[in-house]
Amino acid sequence: xxxxxxxxxxxxxxxxxxxxxxxxxxxxxxxxxxxxxxxxxxxxxxxxxxxxxxxxxxxxxxxxxxxxxxxxxxxxxxxxxxxxxxxxxxxxxxxxxxxxxxxxxxxxxxxxxxxxxxxxxxxxxxxxxxxxxxxxxxxxxxxxxxxxxxxxxxxxxxxxxxxxxxxxxxxxxxxxxxxxxxxxxxxxxxxxxxxxxxxxxxxxxxxxxxxxxxxxxxxxxxxxxxxxxxxxxxxxxxxxxxxxxxxxxxxxxxxxxxxxxxxxxxxxxxxxxxxxxxxxxxxxxxxxxxxxxxxxxxxxxxxxxxxxxxxxxxxxxxxxxxxxxxxxxxxxxxxxxxxxxxxxxxxxxxxxxxxxxxxxxxxxxxxxxxxxxxxxxxxxxxxxxxxxxxxxxxxxxxxxxxxxxxxxxxxxxxxxxxxxxxxxxxxxxxxxxxxxxxxxxxxxxxxxxxxxxxxxxxxxx
Amino acid sequence: xxxxxxxxxxxxxxxxxxxxxxxxxxxxxxxxxxxxxxxxxxxxxxxxxxxxxxxxxxxxxxxxxxxxxxxxxxxxxxxxxxxxxxxxxxxxxxxxxxxxxxxxxxxxxxxxxxxxxxxxxxxxxxxxxxxxxxxxxxxxxxxxxxxxxxxxxxxx
Numbered sequence: 001x002x003x004x005x006x007x008x009x010x011x012x013x014x015x016x017x018x019x020x021x022x023x024x025x026x027x028x029x030x031x032x033x034x035x036x037x038x039x040x041x042x043x044x045x046x047x048x049x050x051x052x053x054x055x056x057x058x059x060x061x062x063x064x065x066x067x068x069x070x071x072x073x074x075x076x077x078x079x080x081x082x083x084x085x086x087x088x089x090x091x092x093x094x095x096x097x098x099x100x101x102x103x104x105x106x107x108x109x110x111x112x113x114x115x116x117x118x119x120x121x122x123x124x125x126x127x128x129x130x131x132x133x134x135x136x137x138x139x140x141x142x143x144x145x146x147x148x149x150x151x152x153x154x155x156x157x158x159x160x161x162x163x164x165x166x167x168x169x170x171x172x173x174x175x176x177x178x179x180x181x182x183x184x185x186x187x188x189x190x191x192x193x194x195x196x197x198x199x200x201x202x203x204x205x206x207x208x209x210x211x212x213x214x215x216x217x218x219x220x221x222x223x224x225x226x227x228x229x230x231x232x233x234x235x236x237x238x239x240x241x242x243x244x245x246x247x248x249x250x251x252x253x254x255x256x257x258x259x260x261x262x263x264x265x266x267x268x269x270x271x272x273x274x275x276x277x278x279x280x281x282x283x284x285x286x287x288x289x290x291x292x293x294x295x296x297x298x299x300x301x302x303x304x305x306x307x308x309x310x311x312x313x314x315x316x317x318x319x320x321x322x323x324x325x326x327x328x329x330x331x332x333x334x335x336x337x338x339x340x341x342x343x344x345x346x347x348x349x350x351x352x353x354x355x356x357x358x359x360x361x362x363x364x365x366x367x368x369x370x371x372x373x374x375x376x377x378x379x380x381x382x383x384x385x386x387x388x389x390x391x392x393x394x395x396x397x398x399x400x401x402x403x404x405x406x407x408x409x410x411x412x413x414x415x416x417x418x419x420x421x422x423x424x425x426x427x428x429x430x431x432x433x434x435x436x437x438x439x440x441x442x443x444x445x446x447x448x449x450x451x452x453x454x455x456x457x458x459x460x461x
Numbered sequence: 462x463x464x465x466x467x468x469x470x471x472x473x474x475x476x477x478x479x480x481x482x483x484x485x486x487x488x489x490x491x492x493x494x495x496x497x498x499x500x501x502x503x504x505x506x507x508x509x510x511x512x513x514x515x516x517x518x519x520x521x522x523x524x525x526x527x528x529x530x531x532x533x534x535x536x537x538x539x540x541x542x543x544x545x546x547x548x549x550x551x552x553x554x555x556x557x558x559x560x561x562x563x564x565x566x567x568x569x570x571x572x573x574x575x576x577x578x579x580x581x582x583x584x585x586x587x588x589x590x591x592x593x594x595x596x597x598x599x600x601x602x603x604x605x606x607x608x609x610x611x612x613x614x615x616x617x
Contacts, residue, residue, distance in 0.1 A: 091540055114544050115492055117523035119504045122493045122541055143540045144495045147573025166571050169499025169595065213502070226465045232509035233472050236598070239506070249597060250499055282468070289465040457498040 003055045005047035009033060010060060012043050018328075019315055020398060021407040021423035022057070022067035024049070028075030033057060033064065034396060034407055040333020042396050042407075049077055056082035063315025066431060067423070074150075089142045095126075099138040102128035107135065110442065114143045121456035125445070132441045137434040144460040152420045157183045157410070158257050160417045164408060167422055168458030169250045170213075173199075173206040174401030175422060175458065176255035178408035181336050183257045186395030186410055190388035191336050198260040198383065200338040201375045202251055203399070204368045208276075209238035210402035211319075211361040211368070212283065214453040218358050219290070221450035222299045230286050234279055241275050244268070259384035269376045276376070280369040287362050300355035304436035304448035307352055316432045318404020318425045319360040320452050324352035330400035337399075338375060354451035401425045403454055422461060426454040472510050486518030487609050490528035490552070494545050494584075495577065496535030499595035500562040504532065507598040514602050517609070525551040533585070536564040537578040549585055557588040557612065559605075562595050569594065 013019075017035035020042065024031050031054050035043045047054050056079040058064050068079045069088035079085055086098050102109075107130050114122040124140040152163035164179035165172045177199050184191065191199070212235040219227030239249040245264060246254040254262050264272070290296055306316065311324035321328060322344055329344035331337070345367055347359035396409045404425025411419040433452050437445055493501060507514045508521070522528050525548040537545060549556070560581040564570050567580030581587055591604045 114541065115548055119491045119501050119521055120493070121496070121498055121501055122544070143544070144493070144535065144538055145540065145576055146495060146536065146538060146571070147576035148571060151571060151573040163571055166497050169497045170502060172499075226462065226469055229510055230465055230469055230472070232506060233469075233511060236506050236509050236511045249503070250595070252594070285468060286465065289462065289468070293462050293465070455498050456493075457496065 005045060006055050006057060006060065008045045009035075009057045012045065013060060017043055019061035019063045020405070021409070021421070022064050022071065023409065023419070023421040023423070024071040024075040024077055025411055025419045025421075028077055031071060031077065032409070033061075034409070036398060036405075040330065040335070040398070042398060044394065044396060052076060053078040053080055055080050058082045061315070062313050063428070063431075066427065089145055091140070091142070098140060099126055100128075100136055102136050104130070106130050123456045127442060127445070129442055132443065134437050134440050134442055134445065137437045137445075139430055139434050141430065141456055142460045144457055146461065148461045149420045149422065152417050155417050157187070157412060157415055157417065160410070160420055161255070161257055163420060164422055165252065165255070167461050168424065168426075168455045169252075170210060170455050171206070171401045171403065171406065171424060171426070171458050173202045173251050173255060174399050174406050175408070175424065177203060177337075178397050178399040178406045178422070179410065179420075180255055180257045181397030181399065182395040182408045182410040184336075184385055184395070185397060186392050186412055187258070188388050188391040189258055189385035192383060192386050193338065194381065194383045195260050195385060196336060196338040197375055198262050198380055199255065201372065201380070202246070202254050202262070203337070204372050204375070205238070205242055205245070206251060207368045207402045208279070208365065208372070209235055209242065211365045212238055212279075214361050214402075214450075215287075215290075215358065217450040217453050218354070218447070219296070221447035222296055224293070224296050227286070227290055227293070227296065231283075234283055234286070237275070237279050241272060241279070244275075245272055259382065261382045262380060263382055264376075264380040266379050269379055272376050273373055276369055276372050280366070283365060297355070299447070300358060301349075301351065301353055303354040303444050304440060304451055305351065305353045306432060306436045310435060311352065311432065314432045314435055315428050316404070317428045318401070319364060320357055320429050320432060321404065323347060323350065323356035323360040325350040330398050330405040334399070336397070354447055357451040403452075404428055422458070424455070424458040426456075427459040429454050430459055469510065476511060478513060478516065485609055485613050486520070487529045487605070487612075488522045488527050489519055489530050489532050489605075490522055490525045490548065491532045491534070492541075492545055492548050494533050494535045494541045494565070494581065495538035496562065496564060500534035500565075503595045503598050504534070504561065504601060507601050509598070512598045512602045514605065517602075517606055519605055519609075525549070526553065528552050528556070530557045530559055531585070532559050532561050533565050533581045534561045536567070536570045536572055537581060537584050539576055539578055542578050542584060545584060557608075558585045559589040559591065559608065560587045561591045561601065563592055564594075566590050566592060568592065
């Protein structure tokens with residue numbers, strides 16, 4: 001195994017880098033693997049595809065499993081050593097091709113989805129169980145695959161933003177900012193402090209409504225209607241705040257490539273600070289009630305546990321990773337954003353279970369409220385990016401979305417997109433959900449799933 | 462728990478939503494045919510204390526077999542065409558289809574042509590169109606109230 005690509009990947013991992021994404025490019029003639037260094041810088045390793053094949057790195061970085069399966073499906077690339085190479089995006093294949101065989105006395109399968117019982121996105125879960133005990137879950141997503149990355153090819157860098165943003169409404173800002181950063185890196189542009197502040201405000205507004213929504217969802221997963229409706233009401237207030245500030249409840253259209261058109265006058269920022277303080281006070285009060293609700297708290301510990309070691313090797317990101325004891329947050333090393341002095345928070349019990357993931361959201365919310373109060377201390381004017389270092393044909397950036405680090409790669413020629421790749425926090429965490437569910441009871445799966453609260457849309461694209 | 466319930470009562474009191482005048486109901490089933498998750502998040506909040514669509518007799522039911530209305534979000538992807546049709550076929554008559562959001566209406570859709578079938582009306586007969594990207598919970602609630610009034614008047 002002296003393949004130069006695998007050697008470089010091994011070197012990157014030995015140097016403390018973590019796997020951050022892998023995609024096929026140049027019409028499937030190369031594969032690029034991204035690694036993030038402890039200082040937040042991104043290292044890209046490229047391998048040529050020869051006779052339709054390239055060596056796998058899934059044994060070195062298990063988190064690359066889904067990425068290689070996607071590249072195999074969309075670009076007909078074979079990954080030597082990745083056995084069995086199950087389909088991910090392609091659906092019209094026999095069950096035996098995409099599920100893990102589970103055999104034994106009383107083992108049987110339960111198929112759930114793609115349509116679910118509530119207002120939920122489409123995706124299919126195949127549970128292998130004995131009685132109520134889950135042995136293995138095969139997740140089949142991509143029912144919502146719209147081919148957004150390929151549809152963006154040939155568009156201008158400005159027009160391409162919509163494809164990243166519309167991948168997912170819940171991560172619209174994170175996806176847009178990661179796209180804008182990738183384009184600006186490719187164009188040799190740097191954001192001045194006010195542009196960084198504008199985007200950081202938008203990212204934290206998105207995290208606020210999203211984390212409030214997630215707490216409501218976990219209450220629903222337990223069946224605590226009072227907690228669910230209370231936090232749903234706070235989610236609504238956060239979305240109304242978004243609309244007041246940007247004209248859109250999901251902050252659509254508030255991010256541009258090469259600058260920002262967002263203007264907030266003194267009365268806007270004052271009203272926003274008041275509303276954030278009010279939402280913060282109500283959310284603290286609601287959180288206290290949840291803490292002292294014994295029947296609610298009894299349902300959470302030991303459910304869907306992910307050990308730190310597993311979280312690391314599976315490539316978990318975001319609140320889910322931090323709840324398992326991985327002290328990583330892309331905000332700590334975001335030179336293009338206004339997160340100076342940021343350090344990630346950790347729950348009291350770093351247990352990697354549903355309770356820890358819930359608490360992680362609650363304490364990150366408090367952090368977001370504080371950040372927003374600091375960032376909204378003065379009006380905001382439209383601002384353009386500054387000329388920085390030289391231009392490149394590949395721009396790559398990583399932004400902490402509410403569900404974890406999102407990587408965006410943009411390859412262009414003459415300002416036209418040749419390849420757009422978006423690897424969202426949800427995409428990174430879906431394999432972790434399946435791992436977390438194994439060994440648990442089937443009726444706990446909705447709670448486990450909601451304790452991650454991942455998007456299907458931005459995994460499917 | 463008591464504080465939580467008291468807080469909720471306060472929210473409800475402050476909102477002082479008007480009581481509905483009617484006593485009709487429609488059972489709703491949602492199918493995501495390929496959305497960006499925006500319509501789902503707004504549909505979810507239509508059940509929040511700020512809108513509370515249950516007041517008007519609208520409930521989200523777990524099975525299409527219990528549903529009067531199919532709420533479809535998103536542009537219909539090739540992979541969701543069959544599940545969408547299966548849900549529709551499982552519904553009892555009379556059944557109605559509501560296309561929720563611009564993508565479901567075929568407006569401003571971003572996608573690769575080969576991965577999608579088209580708007581909801583390319584697959585199912587559509588009875589009500591709710592535009593918006595995404596439509597707000599207020600827009601969804603108002604459109605459903607008007608729709609239920611219309612279908613009730615037609616039934617008389």
